[in-house]
Amino acid sequence: MPKVNILVGTMYGGALDVAEQVKPQFEEVGYDVEIIEQPTLNDLTQSAESLTLFCVSTTGSGDFPGNFVNFSRQLTEQSPSLTALRYGLIALGDSSYGETFCGAGRALDTLLEDHGAVRLGERLEIDAMETFMADDAAVPWVEEWIEAQKLKVA
Numbered sequence: 001m002p003k004v005n006i007l008v009g010t011m012y013g014g015a016l017d018v019a020e021q022v023k024p025q026f027e028e029v030g031y032d033v034e035i036i037e038q039p040t041l042n043d044l045t046q047s048a049e050s051l052t053l054f055c056v057s058t059t060g061s062g063d064f065p066g067n068f069v070n071f072s073r074q075l076t077e078q079s080p081s082l083t084a085l086r087y088g089l090i091a092l093g094d095s096s097y098g099e100t101f102c103g104a105g106r107a108l109d110t111l112l113e114d115h116g117a118v119r120l121g122e123r124l125e126i127d128a129m130e131t132f133m134a135d136d137a138a139v140p141w142v143e144e145w146i147e148a149q150k151l152k153v154a
């Protein structure tokens with residue numbers, strides 16, 4: 001069965017909550033889904049049918065959450081080729097932080113792109129100033145994403 005790995009970067013659990021809410025949406029269309037709370041480079045699924053979804057919030061001044069620092073450091077230091085990686089990205093942030101809005105999600109997107117990974121569709125940015133429960137934005141986005149990117153396998 002093709003796999004979706006959902007790699008989570010969170011400080012307060014909002015991004016994990018999003019991962020848990022969207023998990024059944026992928027299961028319904030034929031994927032085996034794993035939520036990974038302490039991601040490492042080894043968790044990137046690079047088989048042709050499989051996918052990686054990142055759910056990553058921002059802390060500090062545009063910084064990665066603590067549980068995601070290891071992943072971003074490995075990516076920078078080991079600089080693997082990710083040309084077989086297809087991914088989606090949900091970034092959580094708060095526009096009241098101004099220029100660093102969704103800074104971690106944006107930085108991750110750039111890092112992945114720099115290593116040859118292919119993002120499917122646009123990045124979703126969820127603004128805590130506008131959306132109280134991040135799932136309210138994430139669930140319909142994932143539904144559309146699966147449809148638009150023709151990701152159904154069952």
Ligand SMILES: Cc1cc2nc3c(=O)[nH]c(=O)nc-3n(C[C@H](O)[C@H](O)[C@H](O)COP(=O)(O)O)c2cc1C
Binds near residue numbers: 010093128
């Ligand atoms: C100390 C702190 C720093 C933050 N810094 C930023 C920031 O630089 N940019 C941003 O977009 N959001 C920032 N946020 C907002 C969080 O990213 C946002 O509330 C998010 O929904 C938290 O998700 P989480 O529950 O997964 O950690 C910050 C929040 C806190 C508490």
